[in-house]
Structures are given as structure tokens and as C-alpha cells.
Amino acid sequence: MSDQRIEAYSRALFEVAHAENNLSVVEDELFRMARAIESNEELRSTLTDSSIPAQRRQQVVEELLGGKASNTTVQLVSLIIGAGRGRDLPAIVDRLVQRASSEQQREVAEVRSAVALSDDQKKRLTEALSKSTGRKLNLKVIVDTSVLGGLVATVGDEVIDDTVRTRLEQLKTRI
Amino acid sequence: MNLIYSVLIAIPNETHHWLLPETAEIIYGGLASSIVFAGLYKFGWPMAVKAMAARTARIQRDLDAAADARAKSETDALSIRTALGDIESERQKILLEADTQAAAIITDGRVRLVKEVAELEAKAVADLAAARGRSGEELRGEISRLSSAATTAAVSATLNDRAQQDLIEGFITSVGASR
Numbered sequence: 001m002s003d004q005r006i007e008a009y010s011r012a013l014f015e016v017a018h019a020e021n022n023l024s025v026v027e028d029e030l031f032r033m034a035r036a037i038e039s040n041e042e043l044r045s046t047l048t049d050s051s052i053p054a055q056r057r058q059q060v061v062e063e064l065l066g067g068k069a070s071n072t073t074v075q076l077v078s079l080i081i082g083a084g085r086g087r088d089l090p091a092i093v094d095r096l097v098q099r100a101s102s103e104q105q106r107e108v109a110e111v112r113s114a115v116a117l118s119d120d121q122k123k124r125l126t127e128a129l130s131k132s133t134g135r136k137l138n139l140k141v142i143v144d145t146s147v148l149g150g151l152v153a154t155v156g157d158e159v160i161d162d163t164v165r166t167r168l169e170q171l172k173t174r175i
Numbered sequence: 176m177n178l179i180y181s182v183l184i185a186i187p188n189e190t191h192h193w194l195l196p197e198t199a200e201i202i203y204g205g206l207a208s209s210i211v212f213a214g215l216y217k218f219g220w221p222m223a224v225k226a227m228a229a230r231t232a233r234i235q236r237d238l239d240a241a242a243d244a245r246a247k248s249e250t251d252a253l254s255i256r257t258a259l260g261d262i263e264s265e266r267q268k269i270l271l272e273a274d275t276q277a278a279a280i281i282t283d284g285r286v287r288l289v290k291e292v293a294e295l296e297a298k299a300v301a302d303l304a305a306a307r308g309r310s311g312e313e314l315r316g317e318i319s320r321l322s323s324a325a326t327t328a329a330v331s332a333t334l335n336d337r338a339q340q341d342l343i344e345g346f347i348t349s350v351g352a353s354r
Contacts, residue, residue, distance in 0.1 A: 113343065115336070115339045115340075121343055121347065124347050124351070125346075125350070128347050128348075128350040128351030129350055131350075131351055132350045132351065132353045148327070148334060149330075149334045149338065150343070150345075150346055151342070160350060162342075164334065168323065168326060168330060171323070171326060172323040175318075175319045175322050
């Protein structure tokens with residue numbers, strides 16, 4: 001998909017979420033959905049398989065997110081999948097997150113953790129990362145069991161990695 | 176004696192002599208013979224002379240042809256002898272060249288074989304060393320892989336909820352204190 005089209009879709013999603021006055025929640029849910037599509041090969045191939053009817057793919061989205069995400073998020077994801085742009089959903093959502101962060105003059109901080117973070121931990125982590133990087137941040141937490149333990153935070157080009165996986169990799173390299 | 180006498184004496188009862196012809200017969204016979212001999216001389220002799228001359232000429236031609244053939248044969252024999260000489264010298268030359276080339280090929284082949292054997296030996300030694308190193312590397316890799324898997328399994332088993340929370344809190348604290 002061209003950059004222009006990704007930009008257009010992200011702008012449309014942004015405007016809808018903004019109009020619904022639900023931008024923060026929708027943005028967060030879309031972000032998690034995008035990461036889930038990226039990391040799950042089976043889900044990705046199902047949602048991007050053009051041989052499966054669009055209606056069926058949309059049904060999969062609704063079954064997957066129903067009750068777990070806001071109605072706006074479900075409708076927006078369903079719209080993109082139905083338009084046959086499932087493969088570009090992560091890029092569209094990333095652009096949307098960037099746009100939303102820019103609106104708040106913030107930068108996206110992507111954090112991967114093996115377990116979910118509490119709201120208090122997210123708040124303190126945001127403050128710590130903002131203090132460390134000197135920037136206002138929009139924290140996005142992804143539960144990724146492959147990190148095994150600890151956290152890895154990516155802010156722009158800067159990566160702060162203190163995961164068990166990385167330590168094991170370093171140990172393996174030394175061995 | 177009686178016999179001679181009896182021959183010379185005519186037999187009184189006979190009309191003609193038992194041996195000598197009549198004079199007229201002698202005359203006529205002599206004339207006829209002369210005519211015959213004259214005719215033969217007149218007509219037969221030139222033909223005989225001509226036939227003899229033709230035969231002589233034919234024999235001469237045959238002799239000349241034989242002489243020519245002989246001369247040609249001698250020339251051919253000379254050419255053949257010359258050619259044989261050339262062939263012999265060429266054969267000697269070719270044999271000499273072949274011997275030289277064979278000697279060169281044998282020498283080159285021997286040198287090349289010695290070189291190839293040396294290279295093969297060197298390669299075999301290098302392959303052995305590489306195989307030895309590879310085996311060592313593979314062994315080290317396997318040990319590393321097993322160690323890593325064992326470590327990962329052991330660490331994963333110890334990562335309970337408390338440990339996870341400690342790691343998260345440790346990260347927040349260290350990041351917050353980093354500036």
C-alpha cells in the first residue's frame with residue numbers, strides 16, 4: 001500500500017475516534033490489535049487472505065474483539081479488514097498513534113513486557129521514561145511473552161532493554 | 176658296284192629311264208620352274224621383304240618401348256628410392272620428435288603428479304584439521320545450545336509473578352534514576 005493510502009486511512013481512523021471522543025482508548029486498542037496481527041501468523045494470514053470472503057473476515061474480527069474492545073475499535077478494524085487492507089493495519093495504526101501523540105505533543109514509547117502492567121506501573125514507567133528521555137511520552141504496552149521477563153522500551157531510535165531474553169542471549173553469546 | 180652299274184644301264188624293256196626324265200620333260204619342267212621362281216621373285220619376294228621390314232620395325236618399336244619403359248622404371252625406381260630415403264628420414268625425425276615429446280610429457284607428468292600428490296596431501300591435512308576444528312565447533316555449539324536451553328528453561332521456571340513484578344519495578348527504578 002502506498003504511503004498516501006496509509007496516511008489517508010490513519011487520518012480517517014483518527015477523525016472517527018476523535019469524533020467519538022474516544023481517541024485514547026481506541027488508539028490503545030488498535031495498537032494492541034496491530035501488534036497481535038504482527039506477532040500472530042495465523043491471525044494475520046486469516047485476516048489478509050483474499051480468498052476468504054470479506055464478511056467472514058469481519059466476523060472473525062468481531063468475534064475476536066467483541067466484548068474486549070470498544071465498539072468504535074471493532075468497527076474501525078472491521079472496516080479496514082473488509083476493505084482488504086488487513087496487511088497494512090499495523091502501519092495504519094502506527095501512523096494513527098503517531099498522529100494522536102503529535103496532537104498531544106508526545107512521542108510514542110513502545111514497551112514490551114512478559115506480563116501486563118498495572119495502571120500504577122504504567123504511570124510510573126511513563127514518568128520514568130519521560131525523565132530519562134526528556135520527552136513527553138505516549139506509553140504503549142505490549143504483552144510479549146517472548147521477552148520472558150523484564151521490560152524493553154523503544155522511544156524513537158532509543159532502546160532500553162532489560163529483558164531476561166536479552167540477558168540470556170548475552171549469556172549464550174558468552175558461552 | 177653291280178648296283179651302280181645297273182642304275183646307269185637302261186633297262187632294255189623299259190621306254191623311259193627309270194631315273195632320268197625325258198629331255199622334253201626336263202626342258203618343259205625347267206621352263207615351268209623358272210616361270211614359277213620368276214613369279215615368286217617378282218611378287219612374293221617384295222612381300223616377304225616388306226613383311227620382314229615391318230616385323231623388324233615392330234620389333235624395333237617394341238625394343239624402343241621396352242627401353243623407354245626401362246628408363247621410366249629406372250626413373251621411378253630412383254624416385255621411389257629417393258622417396259624411401261625421405262620417408263626414412265621423416266620417420267627418423269618423427270620418431271625423434273615423438274621420443275622427445277614423450278620424454279617431455281613423462282617429465283611434466285611426473286612433476287605434475289608429484290605436485291598434485293603434494294597438493295592432495297596438503298588438502299587432506301587441511302581437511303582433517305578443518306574437520307577436527309568443525310567437530311570441535313559443532314560440539315561447542317551443541318554444548319552452548321544445550322546450556323542455553325537449560326538456562327532458559329531454568330530461568331523461565333523461576334520467573335514467577337513475584338519475580339516478574341520485581342523485574343518491572345527494577346526497570347522502572349533504574350530508568351527513572353538514569354537521568
